[in-house]
Amino acid sequence: MIYRKVLFMRVFTAFSFIFAAGLAAQHTYTSGDIEDGALLYRGTCVGCHGPDGNLVPGIDLPHMKLRRASNDDQMIAIIRNGVPGTAMPPSNVTEFQAGTIVAYLHSIGNTAGGAASAGDAARGKAIFEGKGGCTSCHRIRGQGSRSGPDLSDIGAYRRAPEIEKSIVDPDAEILPQNRTVRVVAKDGTATTGRLLNEDTFNVMILDSKDRLVAFPRANLREFTFVDKSPMPSYKDKLSAQEVADVVAYLSGLKSVEVK
Amino acid sequence: MKRALLLLLGVGSLSAQVTFDRIVNAAKEPQNWLTYSGAFGSQRHSSLSQITPANVKNLELQWQYQVRSLEKFEATPLVVDGVMYTVQPPNDVMALDASTGRVFWIYSYTPSSDARPCCGRVNRGLAILGDILFMGTIDAHLIAIDAKSGRPIWNREVAKAASGYALTHAPLVVKDKVIVGTAGGEFGIRGFIAAYDAKTGNEVWRFHNIPEPGEPGHETWKNDGWMHGGGSVWVTGSYDPETNQTFWGIGNPGPDWNGDPRPGDNLYTDSVVALDADSGKLKWYYQFSPHDEFDYDSVQVPVLADMQWKGRARKVMLWANRNGLMYVLDRTTGEFLQGKPFVEVNWMNGFDEKGRPMRVSGKVPTRDGTLIFPGNQGGTNWYSPSYSPRTGLFYIPTWGDYSSIYTKNDVEFEEGRNYGGGRPRGTVNLARAPLNVRKDGEGFGAIRAMDPATGERKWEFKMSDVTDAGILTTDSNLLFSGGREGFFYALDARNGELLWKATLGGPVQSGAITYSVNGRQYISVNAGSSLFAFALRQ
Numbered sequence: 001m002i003y004r005k006v007l008f009m010r011v012f013t014a015f016s017f018i019f020a021a022g023l024a025a026q027h028t029y030t031s032g033d034i035e036d037g038a039l040l041y042r043g044t045c046v047g048c049h050g051p052d053g054n055l056v057p058g059i060d061l062p063h064m065k066l067r068r069a070s071n072d073d074q075m076i077a078i079i080r081n082g083v084p085g086t087a088m089p090p091s092n093v094t095e096f097q098a099g100t101i102v103a104y105l106h107s108i109g110n111t112a113g114g115a116a117s118a119g120d121a122a123r124g125k126a127i128f129e130g131k132g133g134c135t136s137c138h139r140i141r142g143q144g145s146r147s148g149p150d151l152s153d154i155g156a157y158r159r160a161p162e163i164e165k166s167i168v169d170p171d172a173e174i175l176p177q178n179r180t181v182r183v184v185a186k187d188g189t190a191t192t193g194r195l196l197n198e199d200t201f202n203v204m205i206l207d208s209k210d211r212l213v214a215f216p217r218a219n220l221r222e223f224t225f226v227d228k229s230p231m232p233s234y235k236d237k238l239s240a241q242e243v244a245d246v247v248a249y250l251s252g253l254k255s256v257e258v259k
Numbered sequence: 260m261k262r263a264l265l266l267l268l269g270v271g272s273l274s275a276q277v278t279f280d281r282i283v284n285a286a287k288e289p290q291n292w293l294t295y296s297g298a299f300g301s302q303r304h305s306s307l308s309q310i311t312p313a314n315v316k317n318l319e320l321q322w323q324y325q326v327r328s329l330e331k332f333e334a335t336p337l338v339v340d341g342v343m344y345t346v347q348p349p350n351d352v353m354a355l356d357a358s359t360g361r362v363f364w365i366y367s368y369t370p371s372s373d374a375r376p377c378c379g380r381v382n383r384g385l386a387i388l389g390d391i392l393f394m395g396t397i398d399a400h401l402i403a404i405d406a407k408s409g410r411p412i413w414n415r416e417v418a419k420a421a422s423g424y425a426l427t428h429a430p431l432v433v434k435d436k437v438i439v440g441t442a443g444g445e446f447g448i449r450g451f452i453a454a455y456d457a458k459t460g461n462e463v464w465r466f467h468n469i470p471e472p473g474e475p476g477h478e479t480w481k482n483d484g485w486m487h488g489g490g491s492v493w494v495t496g497s498y499d500p501e502t503n504q505t506f507w508g509i510g511n512p513g514p515d516w517n518g519d520p521r522p523g524d525n526l527y528t529d530s531v532v533a534l535d536a537d538s539g540k541l542k543w544y545y546q547f548s549p550h551d552e553f554d555y556d557s558v559q560v561p562v563l564a565d566m567q568w569k570g571r572a573r574k575v576m577l578w579a580n581r582n583g584l585m586y587v588l589d590r591t592t593g594e595f596l597q598g599k600p601f602v603e604v605n606w607m608n609g610f611d612e613k614g615r616p617m618r619v620s621g622k623v624p625t626r627d628g629t630l631i632f633p634g635n636q637g638g639t640n641w642y643s644p645s646y647s648p649r650t651g652l653f654y655i656p657t658w659g660d661y662s663s664i665y666t667k668n669d670v671e672f673e674e675g676r677n678y679g680g681g682r683p684r685g686t687v688n689l690a691r692a693p694l695n696v697r698k699d700g701e702g703f704g705a706i707r708a709m710d711p712a713t714g715e716r717k718w719e720f721k722m723s724d725v726t727d728a729g730i731l732t733t734d735s736n737l738l739f740s741g742g743r744e745g746f747f748y749a750l751d752a753r754n755g756e757l758l759w760k761a762t763l764g765g766p767v768q769s770g771a772i773t774y775s776v777n778g779r780q781y782i783s784v785n786a787g788s789s790l791f792a793f794a795l796r797q
Binding site: 030031032033036095096176177179195197198199225 | 626627628664666668677679682684693694695696697698721722723724742744746760
């Protein structure tokens with residue numbers, strides 16, 4: 001998960017990514033560009049191609065196993081124009097944005113699959129529902145608490161290394177939609193919960209009792225973000241194998257069947 | 260491509276023609292709204308005072324008109340003797356009864372598919388002279404339309420849409436001419452401002468925003484970068500009848516974020532130019548952001564005010580710039596009088612004696628990115644500010660605590676293609692409404708009331724989300740504005756106290772206006788895809 005702790009605090013990693021762009025000039029993509037490419041990929045591509053880019057049969061985007069493209073320029077063109085007659089639609093991203101998506105795909109092609117490949121999903125499920133106590137905050141397909149993010153289809157949009165990182169270092173990245181806030185009413189009543197929305201006059205929270213609560217700002221004397229994730233690190237609570245098992249379980253949660 | 264859809268549903272109120280003299284003296288007929296900003300001084304201030312701080316709580320919706328478009332609705336209407344004229348995006352002109360919202364006619368124009376606006380198929384409004392309305396189109400045409408029938412009178416191609424040119428702002432009528440400037444600063448255009456004969460549509464004069472060889476200012480382009488130097492115009496200028504000068508803000512140089520292909524100050528990008536309204540000759544200029552690499556278009560409304568300045572009466576121009584600084588200039592001579600930040604600014608740290616900003620070393624776009632305050636959308640932007648002669652305060656729609664990380668790339672010009680040379684990375688998703696979970700450090704919207712004499716902030720009304728809404732003030736010390744959250748509200752212009760608010764369901768992306776019909780004052784504003792009109796409960 002990505003938590004942009006106000007970007008001026010971000011340390012830019014030292015690598016940049018260069019790939020050939022056919023007839024066009026070579027482009028350099030910074031780590032920031034690749035992060036943006038990741039956001040675009042997750043926003044527009046992940047639903048069909050999956051977090052690892054290999055969900056469509058016969059296509060593995062990070063490893064350039066493609067049907068209709070053999071270089072980056074062609075990938076960029078397909079991202080922008082789609083493939084008529086197939087499920088691949090055109091998009092309104094710019095050429096540069098499409099390039100960042102390709103750069104992101106190359107970057108994940110260069111990283112290992114992570115803990116998932118070493119884990120056992122059945123054991124992971126048992127740990128998730130038992131020893132790990134994960135359901136006290138998270139919900140999967142109708143079971144568990146809603147105070148943390150619902151993980152019913154987490155495997156459809158997060159890669160195994162990202163899930164693993166969230167388990168062992170949950171403060172590292174918190175999506176904006178998962179931020180925890182604390183409000184105190186003028187009568188002293190304090191409420192902590194996940195911020196779902198706010199505007200100039202109202203604050204809307206899913207509180208720790210799974211209630212959707214709206215507070216008029218005029219009735220509040222305090223409104224603060226809780227900087228740390230409410231989720232504890234499982235780095236020392238679970239063994240490496242157990243973490244791998246949980247990652248394997250969660251990575252397999254690809255979709256929610258609605259009957 | 261072009262078709263006129265005529266819905267003659269009734270006969271509008273009989274009105275005298277809108278002469279140039281009426282526009283010059285717009286303040287004498289506050290029941291009307293005759294130009295984009297209400298009058299040539301562009302204060303977006305009205306002397307109407309039926310609605311007051313005491314009774315504004317009794318405002319209620321009189322009518323709502325839902326446009327047949329889901330594109331951004333940024334037009335400011337004109338109101339002439341009970342008839343409202345506005346533009347449904349992208350380029351449909353409408354005449355409505357200003358007291359009921361019922362439509363008299365619609366002129367529907369279909370822009371060429373060559374049009375390639377950077378930022379939405381927007382239109383910000385119309386101009387009127389006599390019985391003729393004037394609209395710039397997204398495919399860079401200027402069209403004259405009969406205000407009574409909605410039929411087109413003439414249609415001129417101002418520039419090539421396929422090359423990236425567009426017209427998005429409301430034209431400005433001065434005497435017998437219609438003045439427009441070209442948008443397209445992200446496509447390597449060479450922007451210009453031109454005047455057209457209101458009767459014939461023939462071009463009368465043209466001012467090159469990017470001077471060519473032999474023209475003053477060309478020396479600020481050290482190579483041939485001027486050929487694709489940008490310098491767009493996309494917000495309506497102002498006019499001072501006493502000096503016959505018309506003032507226009509000019510946009511960013513191209514490429515936006517990589518200044519390497521264009522060494523030099525790059526005049527007249529990011530400048531205000533004062534032009535002789537008869538000839539288009541340059542009288543003076545002031546460049547706010549020399550050699551800009553942050554997309555700091557100086558495309559804001561030039562606000563003209565007459566005020567005491569250090570003990571003597573002075574004709575000034577107030578300017579809240581996208582670069583985060585609020586300026587006071589002498590509008591007769593262009594003399595720099597004052598410049599002060601109204602938001603956090605880190606790209607400059609003061610001015611030299613001539614009013615040139617002193618740059619902070621290292622604050623330039625880089626391959627890996629450089630954090631700059633304010634961010635790419637600016638401390639403010641095209642959203643109309645307001646100056647109230649009643650309070651003496653200058654009100655700015657503001658983005659506070661807002662920054663971007665600017666990166667630059669290599670770029671080569673290709674006609675009609677984006678010519679950015681980099682890009683800003685936001686610290687927050689700018690499209691966050693209707694779900695907003697931001698922190699203050701990720702930017703917030705505000706109305707900031709500034710004392711132009713000192714550059715100090717008198718008060719602030721803070722919003723949760725950022726804002727694209729302009730500001731209207733009235734002689735009764737009311738201020739109207741809104742924001743992305745869909746709120747439209749009234750503040751006490753003296754202290755920022757919230758007096759009234761309504762939820763309109765969509766973002767306010769224009770400035771409100773006020774007018775009156777049969778003695779009843781209305782406040783009108785766009786929000787989402789609708790046009791609303793409020794008046795006091797009867």
